[in-house]
Amino acid sequence: MTRTLLGRSGPWLAALAAAALALPFVSSPFAIDIFIRILLFAFVGVAWNLMGGYAKQLSLGHAAYFGLGAYTSTILMIDYDVSPWIGMLAGGGVAMLASLPIGALCFRLRGPYFAIATIATAQVLMLLFLKFRDFAWGAEGTTIPNLGSAPLMMQFEGKAPYYYIALALLALGLVITHRIERSWVGYYLVAVGEDEDAAEAIGVDALKIKRNIYMLSAFLTALAGTFYVQYIYFIDPNTAFSFNVSVEAALVSIVGGIGTLWGPVVGTILLEASSALLQSWLGGGHGGVQLTVYSLILIAVILYRPTGLIGLFADAYARIVRTGPGAAKEVPLDG
Amino acid sequence: MLATLAQAVINGLLIGGIYALVSIGVTLIFGVVKIVNFAQGEFVMIGMYISFFLATYFGVDPLLSLLVSMPVLFCVGALLQHFLIRRVLALGDMPQIFLTFALSLLLLNLALLLFTANYRTVQTAYSETAIFLGPLNVPVAKLIAFVVAMALSALLWVFLHATDLGKAMRAAAQNRDVAMLMGINPDRVFAVAVGVALALAGAAGSLLMPFYPAYPMVGQVFVLMAFVAVVLGTLGNVTGALIASLMMGVAESLGIQFVGADSGLIVVFAMLLLTLALRPNGLFGGWTR
Numbered sequence A: 001m002t003r004t005l006l007g008r009s010g011p012w013l014a015a016l017a018a019a020a021l022a023l024p025f026v027s028s029p030f031a032i033d034i035f036i037r038i039l040l041f042a043f044v045g046v047a048w049n050l051m052g053g054y055a056k057q058l059s060l061g062h063a064a065y066f067g068l069g070a071y072t073s074t075i076l077m078i079d080y081d082v083s084p085w086i087g088m089l090a091g092g093g094v095a096m097l098a099s100l101p102i103g104a105l106c107f108r109l110r111g112p113y114f115a116i117a118t119i120a121t122a123q124v125l126m127l128l129f130l131k132f133r134d135f136a137w138g139a140e141g142t143t144i145p146n147l148g149s150a151p152l153m154m155q156f157e158g159k160a161p162y163y164y165i166a167l168a169l170l171a172l173g174l175v176i177t178h179r180i181e182r183s184w185v186g187y188y189l190v191a192v193g194e195d196e197d198a199a200e201a202i203g204v205d206a207l208k209i210k211r212n213i214y215m216l217s218a219f220l221t222a223l224a225g226t227f228y229v230q231y232i233y234f235i236d237p238n239t240a241f242s243f244n245v246s247v248e249a250a251l252v253s254i255v256g257g258i259g260t261l262w263g264p265v266v267g268t269i270l271l272e273a274s275s276a277l278l279q280s281w282l283g284g285g286h287g288g289v290q291l292t293v294y295s296l297i298l299i300a301v302i303l304y305r306p307t308g309l310i311g312l313f314a315d316a317y318a319r320i321v322r323t324g325p326g327a328a329k330e331v332p333l334d335g
Numbered sequence B: 001m002l003a004t005l006a007q008a009v010i011n012g013l014l015i016g017g018i019y020a021l022v023s024i025g026v027t028l029i030f031g032v033v034k035i036v037n038f039a040q041g042e043f044v045m046i047g048m049y050i051s052f053f054l055a056t057y058f059g060v061d062p063l064l065s066l067l068v069s070m071p072v073l074f075c076v077g078a079l080l081q082h083f084l085i086r087r088v089l090a091l092g093d094m095p096q097i098f099l100t101f102a103l104s105l106l107l108l109n110l111a112l113l114l115f116t117a118n119y120r121t122v123q124t125a126y127s128e129t130a131i132f133l134g135p136l137n138v139p140v141a142k143l144i145a146f147v148v149a150m151a152l153s154a155l156l157w158v159f160l161h162a163t164d165l166g167k168a169m170r171a172a173a174q175n176r177d178v179a180m181l182m183g184i185n186p187d188r189v190f191a192v193a194v195g196v197a198l199a200l201a202g203a204a205g206s207l208l209m210p211f212y213p214a215y216p217m218v219g220q221v222f223v224l225m226a227f228v229a230v231v232l233g234t235l236g237n238v239t240g241a242l243i244a245s246l247m248m249g250v251a252e253s254l255g256i257q258f259v260g261a262d263s264g265l266i267v268v269f270a271m272l273l274l275t276l277a278l279r280p281n282g283l284f285g286g287w288t289r
Helices: A002-008 A010-026 A029-054 A063-080 A084-106 A112-131 A160-182 A184-194 A196-201 A206-232 A243-256 A263-282 A289-304 A310-323 B002-033 B040-058 B066-088 B093-115 B140-162 B164-174 B176-181 B186-208 B218-232 B238-258 B261-278
Strands: B130-133 B136-139
Touching: A010 A029, A010 A160, A029 A160, A029 A184, A029 A206, A029 A243, A029 A263, A063 A084, A063 A112, A063 A206, A063 A243, A084 A112, A084 A206, A084 B261, A112 A243, A112 B093, A112 B218, A112 B261, A160 A184, A160 A206, A184 A196, A184 A206, A196 A206, A243 A263, A243 A289, A243 B093, A263 A289, A263 A310, A289 B066, A289 B093, B002 B040, B002 B136, B002 B140, B002 B164, B002 B186, B002 B218, B002 B238, B040 B066, B040 B093, B040 B186, B040 B218, B066 B093, B066 B186, B093 B218, B130 B140, B136 B140, B140 B164, B140 B186, B140 B238, B164 B176, B164 B186, B176 B186, B218 B238, B218 B261, B238 B261
Parallel strands: none
Antiparallel strands: B130 B136
C-alpha cells in the first residue's frame, strides 16, 4: 500500500519535501525544537521499524544503540578531539558490533521474551556506564564543550542546521527502508516476521537475515544518539540509555503503522504533537501526563486499529484515487 | 566472613519470597493465558498504595490490608482479562505484548499524576524490630512477609492440585485446545488465572509496605526480577518460578554484599543473559509442574 502511495505520489512527495525544507524559515525557535524532536524520533522509529516492523522482532532495548552512539562520539570528541561527524559513524560501527552478541543471545527467544531480553541488555549497558566513572564520567555525565559555531565539530549557532541534519537523517532512513521494502530482503524480512519456521522451511536463513537487519537498525539508531547529545550538549547514562527512547521507538511505529514506510513518521507527528499541545495547555510540572496520553493512544490503536493510523490516510487516499477522474478500474483476478 | 555470607543469604531469601509472589503471577498468566503481563509490577505498586492509604487514613495494619488488596486486585484481574486481554488473544505478538505494556505505562504514569513521585512509607510497630540469632539479624517485617508469601504460594499449589478449577487451569496451561474440548470454559479459567495472579501481586505490595517505600516506579524493580525468574524457572512453571525467585533474591543480595551496593541488578541481568546463553529453556526445562 505504501509502495503504491510512494510510486504514484511523486508530486505529493516533492511538496512534502519542499514544506519540510522551508519550515525553519517560518517557525519560532520553540517550534523548531519540537520539529527537531519529531524528525529525530521519527528517524529512531524508522530504524526500529526495519527490525520491529518488517521482521516483527519487537525490541524494547533500542536505547542500547542510541546510548552507544552517543557515548562513542562524545568520548572520541572530548578525549581524542575527533569530530562528532566521524564519531557518529564510529558510534554506528560500535552499535553494529554490539548488536552481534546481543542478537546472538536475544534471538534465542521469541515474542515477548525477546522483548524482555532486549530490555535487559539496554539496562545492563546503562548500569555499566553508571558504574565505570573513570571511563565515561559515571552517573554525573558531562557537558559537551561548546565551541560556538563549528560546523566541522557538528556545532552550530541557531537551531536551523540541527533541523536539517535531523531531516537528512530521517530522509536517509526512509530511503533505506524504501529500498529494502522493494528488494528481496524486504520479502525475506516479512516472511520471517509472519512465520519464522515457515520461512526457514522455504529456504530463508532466518537467523542471518535477523542478524543483518538488527545490525542496520542498530547502526541507524546510534547515529540518532550522536546527534541527540550534540544537540542538547549533555550526556549521562540516564539520558543516553533512557528506557523512554526504547519505548518511543516502538510506540511511534506501532501507532503510525508497524511495518510501513511512513508509519513511524505519522506516529511521531501524532504523539509529539499531542505531547506539545498538552504541555502548552497544562504548562509544566505535570509529570506523567505525556506518557499517560501515549499509553491511552497506544491501547486505542491496539484495540481498534492494530495496523496503525496510517491505514486511515491510505484508505482516504485510495478513496480519492478510486473516485477521482481517470481512476483505474479494478479488474477481478479471474476475469 | 561466614556470618556476612549467611546474613546476605538470609536477606536474599527474605526478599526472594516477595519476588516469588510476583513471578508466580507472571508465570501463571503466561502458562494459562499465554500472555506476558508487562503490567504485573504496576499491580504490586497498586497493592502498596492500597495498603499505604488504608494505613495512613484508617490506621489499618499493612498486613491486615492484605484482606483488601487481594480481593480488589483479583476483581481487577478478572475485569482486565474480560475487557482487554480477551480481545487480543487471537491476534499476533505485537498487540499481545504492547497491550499489557501500554497498561503498565498507563498505570505508572497515572500514579505519577495522582500520587506524585514522592516516596510513601508506613511505620508499624514491627518495622524496625529484628530477631537476633547469634551474629545474624532477621528483620521481623521481612520475615513476616516471607512467611506469608510462602504460605500463599503453598495455598496456590493446593488450589492448582486439589480443586476442579485449579485442575482446569493446569489442563488449560498444558494444552489449551484439548482442555476446551473437555468442556473447560476458557473465559472463566482465564479470568480466574489473571485474577489470582493479580491478587498475588497485590499481596506482594501489602507485604512490602511495612519495610519498603511506595512510589510510582516501584513495580519496575519487581517486574524485571520476575521476568528473569520466570525465564530461569522455565516459562509457565510455577514451582520453577518460586525456586528461581529465591535464587535471584540470594544472587542479588550476594552481589550487593560482595560487589557493591549498585550491582544487584547487574548480577541479576548477568544471570538472565547467562541463562539465555546456556539454558534458554530455563533451569527446569524438563520438569512438569
